[in-house]
Amino acid sequence: MSAIVLTRDPAHFTARFTAMASPCEVLIDTTDATLARRIAGAVGDCAWRIEKKFSRYRDDSVVQKINTTAGEAIEVDNETANLLDFAATLTTLSEGGFDITSGVLRRAWTFDGSDRVPTQADIDALLPSIGWQKVRWQRPILQLQRGMQIDFGGIGKEYAVDSACTRAEEIASDTSVLVNFGGDVAVRHPRRDGEPWRVGIEHAERTGLPARLVNLLRGAIATSGDARRFLLKDGRRYSHILDARTGWPVEGAPRSITVVADTCTQAGTITTLAMLQGANATVFLREAGVQFWVQ
Amino acid sequence: MSSNSLQSKLAAATCALLGTAATQPASASDADAWSFDSSVLYYGESDDRVQDISAAVAAKRDFGDERSLSLSLTADTLTGASASGAIALDRVQTFTSPSGKATYSTPARDVPLDDTFHDTRFALTAAWTQPLARLYTVSAGLGFSTEYDYRHLGANLSLARDFNKRNTTLSLGLAYSQDDIDPVGGAPVPLSQMLDVGDGSNKLGSDSKTVLDLLVGFTQVLGRNTVLRVNYSYSDSSGYLNDPYKILSVVDPATGDTIARVPAAGLAGSSGVYLFESRPDARTKQSVYAEVKHAFGKPVLRGAYRFMTDDWGIDSSTLETSLRWPVGASSYIEPQLRYYTQSAADFYRASLVSSQPLPQYASADFRLGEFDATTLGVKFGHRTGGGNEWSVRAEYYQQNGSVPGEQIIGHQRNREQYPDLSAVIVQFGYKFGL
Numbered sequence: 001m002s003a004i005v006l007t008r009d010p011a012h013f014t015a016r017f018t019a020m021a022s023p024c025e026v027l028i029d030t031t032d033a034t035l036a037r038r039i040a041g042a043v044g045d046c047a048w049r050i051e052k053k054f055s056r057y058r059d060d061s062v063v064q065k066i067n068t069t070a071g072e073a074i075e076v077d078n079e080t081a082n083l084l085d086f087a088a089t090l091t092t093l094s095e096g097g098f099d100i101t102s103g104v105l106r107r108a109w110t111f112d113g114s115d116r117v118p119t120q121a122d123i124d125a126l127l128p129s130i131g132w133q134k135v136r137w138q139r140p141i142l143q144l145q146r147g148m149q150i151d152f153g154g155i156g157k158e159y160a161v162d163s164a165c166t167r168a169e170e171i172a173s174d175t176s177v178l179v180n181f182g183g184d185v186a187v188r189h190p191r192r193d194g195e196p197w198r199v200g201i202e203h204a205e206r207t208g209l210p211a212r213l214v215n216l217l218r219g220a221i222a223t224s225g226d227a228r229r230f231l232l233k234d235g236r237r238y239s240h241i242l243d244a245r246t247g248w249p250v251e252g253a254p255r256s257i258t259v260v261a262d263t264c265t266q267a268g269t270i271t272t273l274a275m276l277q278g279a280n281a282t283v284f285l286r287e288a289g290v291q292f293w294v295q
Numbered sequence: 296m297s298s299n300s301l302q303s304k305l306a307a308a309t310c311a312l313l314g315t316a317a318t319q320p321a322s323a324s325d326a327d328a329w330s331f332d333s334s335v336l337y338y339g340e341s342d343d344r345v346q347d348i349s350a351a352v353a354a355k356r357d358f359g360d361e362r363s364l365s366l367s368l369t370a371d372t373l374t375g376a377s378a379s380g381a382i383a384l385d386r387v388q389t390f391t392s393p394s395g396k397a398t399y400s401t402p403a404r405d406v407p408l409d410d411t412f413h414d415t416r417f418a419l420t421a422a423w424t425q426p427l428a429r430l431y432t433v434s435a436g437l438g439f440s441t442e443y444d445y446r447h448l449g450a451n452l453s454l455a456r457d458f459n460k461r462n463t464t465l466s467l468g469l470a471y472s473q474d475d476i477d478p479v480g481g482a483p484v485p486l487s488q489m490l491d492v493g494d495g496s497n498k499l500g501s502d503s504k505t506v507l508d509l510l511v512g513f514t515q516v517l518g519r520n521t522v523l524r525v526n527y528s529y530s531d532s533s534g535y536l537n538d539p540y541k542i543l544s545v546v547d548p549a550t551g552d553t554i555a556r557v558p559a560a561g562l563a564g565s566s567g568v569y570l571f572e573s574r575p576d577a578r579t580k581q582s583v584y585a586e587v588k589h590a591f592g593k594p595v596l597r598g599a600y601r602f603m604t605d606d607w608g609i610d611s612s613t614l615e616t617s618l619r620w621p622v623g624a625s626s627y628i629e630p631q632l633r634y635y636t637q638s639a640a641d642f643y644r645a646s647l648v649s650s651q652p653l654p655q656y657a658s659a660d661f662r663l664g665e666f667d668a669t670t671l672g673v674k675f676g677h678r679t680g681g682g683n684e685w686s687v688r689a690e691y692y693q694q695n696g697s698v699p700g701e702q703i704i705g706h707q708r709n710r711e712q713y714p715d716l717s718a719v720i721v722q723f724g725y726k727f728g729l
Contacts, residue, residue: 011624082312089308093301162313188319198326212325213357219321260323265309273301288301291323 004044006037011193015040019047020055020157022182026164029176029191039171043164043179050160054083056103056151063151071146073136081140083152083159090155090269091132091244097276099244101144103151104129108247111240115233123247130244158222158268161186165264178216179264186220186264201258201293212293214260222267224275225256225295241275252279260291326728330355334724341717344408345375361432362425369418369440376410380541380659381569382646383407383710384553389566393540394480395495398563406714409540416442422451430457438472444539446475453510468510477501478539485573486653489542491564497571504534520590530580542569543659548650551705570647572658580605595619608641609663622675629674631690636667645698645712661713666696672720683727690720 004017013036015026026043028036055061062080076084087100104126108118129147136143144150152159161179165186168177176191178199185199196215201223214221224241231238231249238249253275261267270290277284285292331354338347353367381388381401388401393409401407422436431454438449449472457464476482481498490497509529517523544553545568558564582603589596601613617631640663642656672690679685696713703712 009624082314086308086312089304093304159312162309166313166315190322196322196324199323215324215326217322218319219323221323260321262306262319262321263309263313265312266305269305269309290302291321 004040006033006040008033012191013040015043017044017047019044020051020160020181022157024182025178025180026168027178027180027197028168030172035172035175039168039175039177042167042171043177046164046167047160047181050156050163053079054152054156056149056153066142066144067149069144071144073141073143075140076142078140083155084137084142085139086159086265087150087152087155088132088137090272093269094273094276096131096133096245097243097250098154098272099130099132100150100152100155101132101135101148102130102242102244102247103153104149105242105244105247109231109240109242109249111230111238114231117231117233117238127247130247154272155265155268157181158184158264161220161264184220184222184264184268185216187216187218190217202256214258216260219260219262220264220267221258221260222264222271223256223258224268224271239275241272243276250276250278253277253281254294256295257281257285258293258295259285328356328729330357330726330728332724332726334722336720336722338718338720340375343375344716345373345377347374348372363423365420365422365424365436367418367420369416371414371416371418371442373414373416375413376408378661378714379407379409380543380572380661381407381567382544382546382553382659382707382712384567385706385710387566388553389564390542390569391489391492391563391565392480393478395490395492395498396480398492398565404710406711414442414444416440416445418447427454431455432457444476444478446477448473449506451508455512462516464512464514466510466512466514468508468512470506470508470510472506473503474506474534475501475503476535476539482535482537482539483571485537486570486657489565489569489571491558491562493562494564502535504532504536506530506532522588524584524586526582526584528580528582528584530582531577532580533577536574536576536578537572538658538660539571541572541658541660543572543644543657544569544646545649546646546704546707548648549705551646551703551707553646554649568649570653570657572660573656574642574658575607575656578605578607593621607663609637609639611635611637625678627676629676631670631672631674633670633672634667635669637665639663639665639699645702645707646704648704661696664696664698664713666694666713668692668694683725685726686722686724688720688722688724692716692718692720694718 004015006013006015013028013030017024024047026040028039030036052058053061054063056063058064066074090098108122108126110116134145161181161184164179165188169188174189176187176189178185178187178197183202187197196217199214199216199221201212201214230240239253241250241253243250257271257274259267259270261270270288274281274284282294331352333352336349349369349371351367351369353365356364383404383406386403388407389398390407391398399410418440420436420438422434424432424434427433434453436451440447449470451468451470453466453468455464455466481495481500482502484497484499487497510526512526514522514524546553553567556565556568580603582601584601586599597617599615603611613633613635615633617629619627619629621627642654642658643663644657644659646659647657670690670692672688674686674688676684676686694716698712
């Protein structure tokens with residue numbers, strides 16, 4: 001767990017820390033240092049709690065416990081059950097393209113900018129362990145088939161942003177708090193002076209540089225992109241967005257999709273669903289009726 | 296799946312996940328498409344010499360992906376008088392005005408100024424910048440300006456490339472301009488005499504010059520708080536490089552006084568022998584500029600040095616420093632200091648001696664003489680809650696020049712040869728977005 005660094009800016013406080021392998025930032029529209037410290041602490045605790053509970057890398061996490069059941073049924077707590085229900089809805093909405101059991105594909109795919117593209121045989125060996133329809137889920141009892149695993153990649157960070165906003169709202173119900181976990185952003189209340197927060201959307205190719213600035217009064221912005229995570233072989237770029245049905249990367253998707261929605265979870269989900277549409281991503285976003293930018 | 300169906304299913308699922316009632320609808324928009332930087336500047340020289348009021352507005356439209364369009368418009372109004380190049384005398388001097396239609400006089404012992412000097416200038420520039428390939432940025436621009444006796448047309452192109460995780464930037468720039476000069480009363484024949492009113496026999500029509508500039512720039516990030524910038528530039532001008540209104544006094548080798556002249560019978564005209572200046576028709580300048588910026592926490596210290604040398608024999612050095620110091624949460628104060636010094640052009644002459652052969656090139660323009668100048672200034676800036684910024688800058692400029700001792704002859708020793716100049720500069724700026 002890292003420390004929170006709180007700095008005072010002209011009209012607000014900024015808190016920075018690291019969680020979920022991402023730089024996290026909290027902008028608090030107050031001049032009250034005590035309040036800022038309380039909100040920053042609560043937001044940090046919320047991020048670290050969710051990271052600890054749902055990380056697939058930690059031996060003591062709920063996800064790790066589920067993944068080591070070796071086919072046995074397990075009873076999960078309410079929060080985990082809510083996430084599983086949400087993931088199941090997402091699998092339905094994406095017609096199987098999104099699936100929380102598809103994480104095993106990482107054994108074949110490492111998106112490190114190299115040209116190490118797996119063979120069809122590598123992928124075929126993994127496909128039997130993928131598919132939510134093979135899972136028995138009767139809230140609160142979950143039973144995976146032997147060899148199957150789940151992870152909440154693609155939902156967890158956005159869920160953490162919204163949860164952190166709820167925590168901040170509980171402490172100061174009308175203070176404008178902008179929560180930014182690695183580029184997924186949400187704010188529930190406008191600032192005191194009525195001015196929007198200015199959110200930079202990272203450039204798809206040049207990491208660290210904003211491609212565009214967005215004025216955000218209230219709501220959430222999520223971005224999905226492959227700035228650093230891709231493979232390149234024989235002039236072909238393989239995006240890190242994998243279709244759970246085939247085990248292969250989606251083709252023709254934009255480098256980066258940014259969506260505005262009421263909550264970060266909704267915004268993040270729509271970027272994921274759009275990415276899975278590949279070359280039809282823009283058409284999908286237009287039909288979904290959301291505010292979006294693609295790069 | 297229809298959009299309503301997707302959106303409503305997602306909203307319901309999110310509501311169940313987060314355990315909260317629906318939050319208020321999102322409100323987001325593209326940040327300022329246009330940003331503006333506007334300013335009004337007053338420049339006033341002491342003793343009622345040149346005064347300039349200038350208004351400028353620069354607009355930038357950001358198209359995302361680092362593509363942008365920049366436009367600027369400047370309007371200038373110049374009034375007052377500037378030194379003509381003639382030396383002071385113990386008697387009243389009369390000059391034929393540049394238009395050749397009238398005369399004006401300078402009192403005894405005063406440095407002659409040409410007070411017919413006034414002008415309005417408009418300048419317009421446009422530039423487009425965009426990335427090219429992965430690490431390159433290209434920028435192309437056009438410029439146009441016009442005043443009553445001058446028209447400028449320019450084009451420029453620059454290319455920058457980032458290296459070393461964007462810690463190093465190398466840039467190359469090229470600019471070309473074509474300027475047309477149409478002096479009031481016509482461009483005088485170099486080293487021809489100032490004639491009587493109505494006699495335009497030594498005046499030619501308009502003329503022109505071209506300028507080619509090359510720039511190589513290097514920017515290096517030196518750690519978290521320090522940036523170094525080094526530029527080399529090469530500039531080549533050719534064509535009409537004279538100032539058509541500048542003259543030299545022709546003086547007696549013993550007394551140092553201007554040779555008297557009597558206008559033709561019944562005509563008004565100059566009371567002495569004055570020749571129009573003559574400069575070479577080509578000039579090559581090279582300069583090196585180095586700048587270091589260092590942040591000590593919030594305060595930022597800047598130091599810069601420029602060395603320029605040209606084939607007219609002028610070498611100049613400029614030393615500049617400024618310190619931006621934060622005041623409160625959203626303001627800053629920035630003291631600035633600049634020192635400039637230059638050597639004289641090889642053909643600079645305070646006057647021409649009647650007994651000596653006429654040189655090929657000669658100018659008594661003080662700007663080509665030896666001088667140094669100190670500018671002391673302070674700027675105050677404030678950022679408003681809405682993200683706009685206004686600033687006020689005030690500067691005091693003091694210039695001191697000298698004429699080589701061997702060029703001062705006879706009575707000239709008792710008179711001021713190179714008048715000092717001081718000026719006040721006040722600028723108000725406002726930056727905002729729309």
